[in-house]
Amino acid sequence: MNWAPRVKPIQIRRLYRYARIGIYDDMLIHDIGWELFARCSDIATVADVYREGRVPCPLCHTKITRKIDPLFSSGEGGTREDWFHCPHCTKRLLWRDCRQKLREVPRCFSCYDILKITDNLLCSCGKSWTQQAYNQSVRTRVRLPCPHCHNLVRRPPAPEHAWRIKVRQTNPELKCPKCQATAVHVSGNIQCSTCGYKRRWRDYRKSLKKKDEKLECTSCGHTFRWQAWRRSTGSLRTGNPKPAREFVKNWLRCYTPQQRMIQIDTLLQTLHGRGPLAPLFIDSGEKSIRQMLDDLAS
Structure with missing residues (x-):
């Protein structure tokens, strides 16, 4: 197309x-x-x-x-991130800017010096991280340095949305992937009473997305x-x-x-x-x- x-x-x-x-x-x-x-x-x-x-x-x-039927949501999605201003330098930021800057130029979370990149990330103050541990810490922290002035800023609260996402209510006829008999959605699983097939509903939905037709x-x-x-x-x-x-x-x-x-x-x-x-x-x-x-x- x-x-x-x-x-x-x-x-x-x-x-x-x-x-x-x-x-x-x-x-x-x-x-x-x-x-x-x-x-x-x-x-x-x-x-x-x-x-x-x-x-x-x-x-x-x-x-x-x-x-x-992929059983997707019919709601109109939206970004969960809004702009905010650094309280120190007043620059306009997205929270991902703070994260991305640390991925490009890693800094120590204690003294904020630039880390030396070897097999691990080393700081002159004696602290060190593996790359995986550092990335995990960047993802989970709620206070990160501003990419412009390097002062700590707090992650802004998630924006409140006045609308609710309505989930599409569908009752499709489910077929067992194994024997093609009618299956049912029960307690978070898809189950077939004919052949005894059972699978987690979430995994079943993912398989539908990848299935060709x-x-x-x-x-x-x-x-x-x-x-x-x-x-x-x-x-x-x-x-x-x-x-x-x-x-x-x-x-x-x-x-x-x-x-x-x-x-x-x-x-x-x-x-x-x-x-x-x-x-x-x-x-x-x-x-x-x-x-x-x-x-x-x-």
């Missing part, structure tokens, strides 16, 4: 450079906007597959219902494999397709260059606040994209 490409960062920089001097380049806004629209549409389409279990045909886009389109007769289709969507899968859906809905209501510029800017601001989402839309690495979005926001 041919998916829409990501937008080039140079186009976005040019768009904002013109906007700062009051020039709305209609053609540039048109090109970037429709590229983002196509990309957002693809992201929303892929998200719908995992919510509904219906796969679009690569040729005619007719939706084909999978025989294997031949799909045939009822409209054009095209056949394809589920796993091949799934691999083609690697750069489009996200647990938070909400920004893409909103852009698709709002973009079609824009008729002037100013309205379109506002929608593009709104999407980029949303991506700026949700770091991991941006590489799905913009053709660059996460660090480069964040630097670009920081520059545009300043």
